[in-house]
Amino acid sequence: MENLSTKDIVKKYEFKFSKSLGQNFLIDNSVLEDIVCGAEVNKDDFVIEIGPGVGTLTKELLTKAKKVCAIELDSDLIPILNEELKEFDNFQLIHKDALKVDFNEIIGEENSVKVVANLPYYVTTPIISRLLNEHYKFKSLTIMIQKEVGERIAAKPNTKEYGALSILVQYYCDIDIVRRVSPASFIPRPKVDSIVLRLNRLDSPRAEVKDRNLFFKVVRHCFNMRRKTMWNALKGLKLPSETMERAFNNANIDPKRRGETLSIAEFAKLADSIHDLL
Template sequence: MSKVEALPPLREVIAQHELAARKSLGQNFLLDLNLTRKIARSAMPWTDATVVEIGPGPGGLTRALLLEGAPRVIAVERDDRCIAALQDVIAAADGRLVVHAGDALETDFAALAPPPWQVVANLPYNIATPLLLGWLAQAQNFTRITVLVQKEVAERLAAKPGGKTYGRLAVAAQWRAEVRMLFDIGPQAFVPAPKVTSTIVELTPRTKPLAEAEPAKLERVTAAAFNQRRKMLRAALKPLWPDADAKLGQAGIDPTRRAETLSIEEFCALARLM
């Protein structure tokens, strides 16, 4: 039995350190080691990248990453109670685990370890989307991102043109990465149980974006288009171009179409006209 396997059960750790999950921190703990090991295995094979975990809590997924052979793990945690609870895991990891105290939204990963990085995390619900968008903005530094998010967020990340869930998040994510939904995890697996189903989603950064565009311009185009998604593009894009029909014509796009029907490449074509 390894040192990690010999650690006390997570429920004992939670009781010892009084780790009642805090809603303000978006905490929902996964305690089933079989489930956390399944998540860790879904992120394999390990590469030379440093594995980054966000919000390890009492350490369920952290233990799984170590047990499944992750060579080096940096866990970013802002809750002092959880940092104290993770000290035994650090000792059992024989140098493979570093816990960084801080807010993931403000953490400079390069100061923790040089890229590339591989993220494997049960993301706090309240910061999942801004975290993902921030990572995708520097996608070249990541080999793979495997995260547990609300199923609704996973569906929006993986959505294809033509559906109600297709929007700005899908364009931003898929422009820079290939997105796959892997498997669902029901509310009963968490402590406390959330009101929604969660999904493991995998984002594999592309070697280069799907089509040429400047990020800020692409964001402006998609924001204008999807903010009035029920309108035809000729009307939705008027805040950007008074003569939107002409610009759409330059891009070879029918002005009577709606935002949800455009491919990412077509949004990029519009961005290049700005």
Template sequence: MIEYYQHRARKRFGQNFLQDASVIKQIMHSINATPEDRLLEIGPGKGALTQSLLDSGAQLDAVELDKDLIPILNQRFANKLNFNLHQGNALKFNLDSLNTAPNRLRVVGNLPYNISTPLIFHLLNKIGTICDMHFMLQKEVVKRLAASPGSSYWGRLSIMTQYHCYVEHLFNVSPGAFNPPPQIDSAIVRLVPHAVLPHPTKHYELLKRVVREAFSQRRKTLRNTLKVLLSDAEIKAASVDSDLRPERLDLAAFVRLARQLAISNPLA
């Protein structure tokens, strides 16, 4: 187990501190950081993973929201030439401030469960900066990220992430690896931006809108959930069966629906 500095985990920050050395070793093996890498760690906590990331020789920036953890992190790592600490909210952190070359930033973190989904969407908005991402997440969230069409986990998060990235569910982590132990299982996921988008669209904003509407009532058919955007005939014109529920459609079908929306309603 990792030795801990005195700090009580705070529920409002969703804090569960990783403390299992064997899990840290598995994560580091998955990341395989090198001295040539530029890393961003989100939510370093007390620095359990931070130490190993710095030992790789990579340049590491870390973003921590909890002001009380800043002195602990500085005490441990401020003398490291390859460490730079930022106090703030990762959801508002400007990746452009790191001045990294395109497709060079590697993002890692044990993400608080209460912000994991909005944070992933935030990072997808800057996907051109990112080389890859490795996250500890609630296992249910990883299942959603890695889901396939037809699965009950397939939804908005799956589609918008897989539009940009290849998703790999690496391994699961039990509650006992944390202090305090969470009530749920966790998992490590790898997200790698596609070198070439498998289903590119000129209508990305419309794609986001179609997907959001389609899954707003996921138990209903597309005819009902998309009626504010597309008529039954327009859905069929996109080669999509309007009697299907949204979870039955693959990414390519949603891209076709976005294109149809652009044709049918240029002002949408």
């Protein structure tokens, strides 16, 4: 089995990178190894890889996992992946947009599902939001993303990075930082540093809430206007002032606080107080 590097494969097929698809392929083997190791892939795992590129990470995953299903949007990469990975009978390739595939259909009866993705920066948040909000049954999501976005995901209250994305991910997952990755690890070189995170799905969300949609609505309103007090930010809910006053009172939260100072548990308390008054 010929073991070509990413650079070799790109050269062999004269592949042209697409700016609009945000393509940056990994050329650093130590990062590949750390992603596979960080994802803790084993022979029981069904791995969904989003954005396989020319298949160098896919090949590593295929040697460790029971099966790998790769989802690729770029038509030019489909023949390359089929050719480079043809000797693996545990490989499946889906030519589609990851924002549009039915993950439940792909997962089927599989029990140990892990997602691995080197996400283009522009689709990071939509894909993470979709995987978490639509409750697909995966154990973990190991992703390489822009360092700045990774810092927002892992941020704690009272920091400038803490926001709606931090709460969304931390509500559903524990977060492990696998490693940081420099621009020199890619072709073409991106302008920013990257980070590899593993998001481990919790058995149940970090806080029980009476209405999940309302909980996330409260969170979004508070961070849409993060410089405003919660009292002003939540005017967007269009509820009577006396209702909001009672809700803050019942939750024992000062309406003059800003959203960035609240923990997930406090947001849950406030959302439940609002829910009880509706």
